[in-house]
Amino acid sequence: MPTAEHEITEAEHEIIEAEQEITEAQTLAAERAHLAESRAALRRMREHTAALSADVAADWVSKQILESQLELRVAALADHPDAPLFFGRMDHDDSGSDLPATMYVGRRHIHDGDEGRPLVLDWRAPVSRAFYQAGPADPMGWRRRRRFGFNGGELTAFEDEPLDGRALGPSQILTEEIERPRTGPMRDIVATIQPEQDVIVRAGLAATVCVQGAPGTGKTAVGLHRAAYLLFTHRERLARSGVLIVGPNRAFLAYISAVLPALGEVQVDQATIDDLLGEPTATEPAAVAAVKGDARMADVLRKALWRHLRKPEEGLVVTRGASRFRLAEHEVREIAAALRGTMRYGNGRTSFAQRLAHQILVRMEERGEAPDDRVQDQVARSKPVKQLLDQVWPKVTAEQVLFRLLSDPAELRAAAGGVLTDEEQAAIGWAKPARSHRSAKWTAADRALLDELNDLIERTPSLGHLVVDEAQDLSEMQLRALGRRCGTGSATVLGDLAQGTTAWSARSWEDVLRHLGQEGEVTELTLGFRVPGSVLDFAARLLPHVAPELAVPRSLRPGAGALTVRRVPELGAGVAEAVKAALAREGSIGLIVPDDAVPGYVATLSEAGLAHDLLGPQAAADERVLIVPASLAKGLEYDHVIVAEPAAIVAAEERGLARLYVVLTRAVSTLTVLHRADLPAQLT
Ligand SMILES: Nc1ncnc2c1ncn2[C@@H]1O[C@H](COP(=O)(O)OP(=O)(O)OP(=O)(O)O)[C@@H](O)[C@H]1O
Known part of the structure; x- marks a missing residue:
């Protein structure tokens, strides 16, 4: 009572x-x-x-x-x-x-x-x-x-x-925002930016910041908001010089494409490294790409380019009216030698012509003439000077230089001796070269070499600011290419050393910044917003094997019951059942499978009458269920993730464990891991 x-x-x-x-x-x-x-x-x-x-x-x-x-x-x-x-x-x-x-x-x-x-x-x-x-x-x-x-x-x-x-x-509104089911492309986080994220977002334009962040700590979100912040704060300057977001692939760019427009920024370009440097037309073994991606190649290319300068066969004779003016062969050689390597190749060529003309002018003055600057220009453009120029300092393209370097072992030895080992030279040289540079096929690594050469020939213009996402996956040569594009600007460098899946993945951010040519602070984000704690703990079992130096990530949400790991007698049936169960809940569903198993799962879901889309360059998928090849999962997220056969994902590539770490950290609400083969030992 x-x-x-x-x-x-x-x-x-x-x-x-x-x-x-x-x-x-x-x-x-x-x-x-x-x-x-x-x-x-x-x-x-x-x-x-x-x-x-x-x-x-x-x-x-x-x-x-x-x-x-x-x-x-x-x-x-x-x-x-x-x-x-x-x-x-x-x-x-x-x-x-x-x-x-x-x-x-x-x-x-x-x-x-x-x-x-x-x-x-x-x-x-x-x-x-x-x-x-x-x-x-x-x-x-x-x-x-x-x-x-x-x-x-x-x-x-x-x-x-x-x-x-x-x-x-913690704020209830923040938690609800994070748990709100995902539909469509990435959303902005402007309402709930956290203090440690805000510090990065508002770093000044002059500062290059580098963020090491575990999966789901908001690196991508922070990078995009920083772009929006900088554009607001330095509108005129950046409207002129430009801001560019570099992401790992088109599907990722499509996924993030709505964030900046939602923040009122409609003028920011987004590109993959291939968009910037040119689509590759060939592939090559990872070991070869790793040599080509090494920053030592910059040295090799410089030497290779300057080897296109040739000794003059004879001196220069310029006729003006009845007079003839001569430069001896050794004088021509000295002028070329004095300029060689002191400036970009293209500028060098122009300067060479001007210096030759200037010497001719000196000869004229010695004979009592009083030529002015216009005469020097005329001489520089005269036929004999042009002929000498083409012989000694020929116009070259990056493609010609790289073609000669990779197709001629003697050239390669001359340019790479003392820089690359014999094995490395043998690895990158072409066994069966194409007929000419025009018919040559270029790999992604070649594209970065061509870009370096282009810059040695003519300066690459710099943008005002560059946001580089998943930067751990870029080769040293690719970083140099990006560095050129922010040479007079600054960069926001984002990534996770544990998610490096390329043969040349970075081992330290200091190295990344050095190759980018930027000085900057490295900041670490460790609080995960995407992945529930139980799932993150499971994935983090791989961390000692992929990046032992990194701190174990923490999650904002404990996520009890979010993880299911199940051995199934038959993967197809297991996956179909898991997809059906996920469909009963709210939110997006990502079925992440080994790349070569994609067609099989497309058939499985179709036979089971489960509508689905296949992840492609356009992130705008209509169906709730998306089949995601493991190699494209980076940077993306789904409310419910189903992973089929982790061992096969690991076995598919050299850094397969890192790939699995990426795959296991895509889930916002639940992760279901289905396996028929044993789980990789590192996960158990
Ligand atoms: N402050 C925040 N408020 C709300 N949501 C947030 C916040 N920070 C991050 N998120 C959300 O967490 C998820 C992960 O963010 P994001 O993709 O930027 O992480 P990431 O560090 O780039 O991850 P990964 O390395 O796995 O690609 C996104 O859905 C993002 O919107």
Whole structure:
């Protein structure tokens, strides 16, 4: 029997709860009204921009440029129904503060046209930093942080965090955001960027940052948000010089393609290394590619290129009117020798012609003539100089130089002697060369060599900033190629040494930065957002075998019951059953299988009547079930992952264990590992 005192307390409790509900409902209504007001203001901003006319432009070209700029601005002001306009709010009641009493933080700045009153502040503005960084230890002048929960475009919840020194547990809204089922391409994380991620996102433009991060720690997300941050903060400069995101393959680029547009950035290019350096037209054994990918090749190529300079067969004779002016053969040789290797090959060729012409001018002056600069140019372009130029300093293309190097063992020996061992030379030289450089086929490693040569011949222009994802997989020569593209800019280098699956995968980030030609700090992210703890622990059994030096990753969520490892008598039936079970739950399903088993599983699912897509360059798959070749899983994630036959994934390639580590860390909610053969010993 409850006591009277107890009854009153309970009744009181109910009243308090009811009051709380009313205040909560009122708060929610007020916040929704602010959202509606912001939406309307954004619409007005967009309409205003759309109404601006490019007719003010002086000429046709300027008009086209202005029109496309206006189009971009209208696109940037689009209201994406699924991406809430604001996600946070900060308040304080200190009347002496310079900060506004209330600020809403959102994807972009929104102001009320009439009064110019800011309704939402861009998350990248300096003042917004407090939303991400303020904490009990340092409230940064604010008293309360409010986070909003959204469902579609609807504001459905809010969560208050007093910034008064009380330490609070993890945010419910963050956990829900992470566990929200995946559909379609990658989402932005702008509402829930964590303090340690925010530090990387907001690093200055001059700084190159390198992030080592375990699977799912948000490296890709951080890199993309950093691009958006830099574009906001240095808009004009970067609009001119450009920002480029480099990712491992097209499927990955398609997967991340929606993030920047959702953040209002529609002008960032994305490319794979093959897009940048040229698609390979041939393949080769990994061991050969590893030699070609080694930075020592830069030396070999430099020597190979300069070996195209030839000794003059004779001197130079230039006729002007009735006079003839001569340079002796040794003089020509000295001029070439003085220039050799001091500048890019192409510039050297131009300078060589100018120096020859200059010497001829000196001869003219000796004979009492007074030629001016124009005469020097005329002489430099004259037939005898051109003929000598073609003989001594011939025009060459990167393809010609590499063709000669790889098809002629004597050339290779001359250029690579003392740099590559005899075995290495034998490995990269072509056994059966093509007829000419025109019909030669080039591998991915050759493409990086060609790029290096191109740069030795003519400077590669640099961009303002480069974001390089999965950087651990790039060869030293590929890193050099990327380094050239941010030579006068900076880079964000992202990756995980444990997920290196190429024959040349990096062993240290210091090496990566060195080959990239950038000085930068290496930061480590260790808190995983994607993979549940139980799954991460299972995958981490491989870590001592693939990257023993790395810290064991932790997960934000324990994920009890997320992992199933099952031996099945027959893989096809086991997979079909696991797919059916996953279909009963919410979210995307990735069936990750050894590459050569893909056709078999396509048939299995079709026979079982299970609709599915095969992961290809376009990430936009319609079906919930996606068959993913193990070699393409990198960087991707699915709510439910089913992995078929880990031993076969390991056996398929040299760094198969690292590949398996990648594959096992793609799951957001559940991982089902099915095997008929024994599991790899390292997993048990
Ligand atoms: N602060 C965050 N708030 C919400 N979600 C986050 C946050 N950080 C990361 N995530 C989510 O965690 C998942 C993993 O992030 P991401 O793909 O960037 O990790 P990664 O480190 O690049 O992983 P991998 O090395 O496996 O490719 C993504 O779904 C991302 O949206």
